[in-house]
Amino acid sequence: MRHLLLALPFALLPLVAAQAHEAHEHGSLGAHEHGVGRLNAALDGQTLELELQSPAMNLVGFEHPATSDADKAKVAAVRALLDKPLELFNLPKAAGCIVANQELQSPLFGDPAPEDADDDDDDDHAPEAAGSTPAAGAEHHHDHSEIHAHYQFTCATPTALKTLDLGQVFKTFPATHKIQVQLITGSGQQGVDATPEAATLKF
Structure with a gap:
C-alpha cells in the first residue's frame, strides 16, 4: 500500500532534517508536538497516497488509553x-x-505502535537517544499516543488534482493548528506548513 510513501524518508531527507533541526532549536522533538500534525502526500500517475500523522491530543483531546x-x-x-x-x-x-x-x-484504537514508527523515528533521530530498539520506539509512542492514517486513492483524472485542500481537516479537528506537509509529484517535491488560514496547497 505504501510503495510511494516508502521513498519519502529518503527523497525528503533534507526537508525532514531541516524541520527536525528547527524543532530541536525550539526545545521540541519535532515528531510529537501538540497542535501540529504531519502529512506526506505522493502523486504518481493515477495513484494518490496520503499519510497523516498526528498526536492523539489534536484529534481526540487526550492521549491516555480510553x-x-x-x-x-x-x-x-x-x-x-x-x-x-x-x-x-x-x-x-x-x-x-x-x-x-x-x-x-x-494505541488508542487498541493497536500496537505503528509499524512505520521506526521510519519516523529514524527521520527525526529520536531513538538514538533512547536506544534504537523496537521496544524503545514502542515505549515512546505509547508515552505520546499518535494517530496514523494511511490512504491510497485511485484517481480517474489525476490532472484535475490541482490543489490539496486541508480546510476540512482543520475544521474537523480544531485543535490542529498547523500541518507540516511534504508533497511529491512528478514535477518535484515541496515542503510547506498548512494552517487554517492557508489550508490549500498546490500540487
Whole structure:
C-alpha cells in the first residue's frame, strides 16, 4: 500500500532534517508536538497516497488509553471521521478519486505502535537517544499516543488534482493548528506548513 510513501524518508531527507533541526532549536522533538500534525502526500500517475500523522491530543483531546465510556465514544467518533477520507481531504470531484486502500493505527484504537514508527523515528533521530530498539520506539509512542492514517486513492483524472485542500481537516479537528506537509509529484517535491488560514496547497 505504501510503495510511494516508502521513498519519502529518503527523497525528503533534507526537508525532514531541516524541520527536525528547527524543532530541536525550539526545545521540541519535532515528531510529537501538540497542535501540529504531519502529512506526506505522493502523486504518481493515477495513484494518490496520503499519510497523516498526528498526536492523539489534536484529534481526540487526550492521549491516555480510553477507559471511560465518554473517552471511548470520542475515540470511536474520531475513527469514524478518519474513515471518510474523501470528505476529510475534500478531493476535487472532477478527479474521480476512489479509496483503494486505507489503514488507521493508534494505541488508542487498541493497536500496537505503528509499524512505520521506526521510519519516523529514524527521520527525526529520536531513538538514538533512547536506544534504537523496537521496544524503545514502542515505549515512546505509547508515552505520546499518535494517530496514523494511511490512504491510497485511485484517481480517474489525476490532472484535475490541482490543489490539496486541508480546510476540512482543520475544521474537523480544531485543535490542529498547523500541518507540516511534504508533497511529491512528478514535477518535484515541496515542503510547506498548512494552517487554517492557508489550508490549500498546490500540487
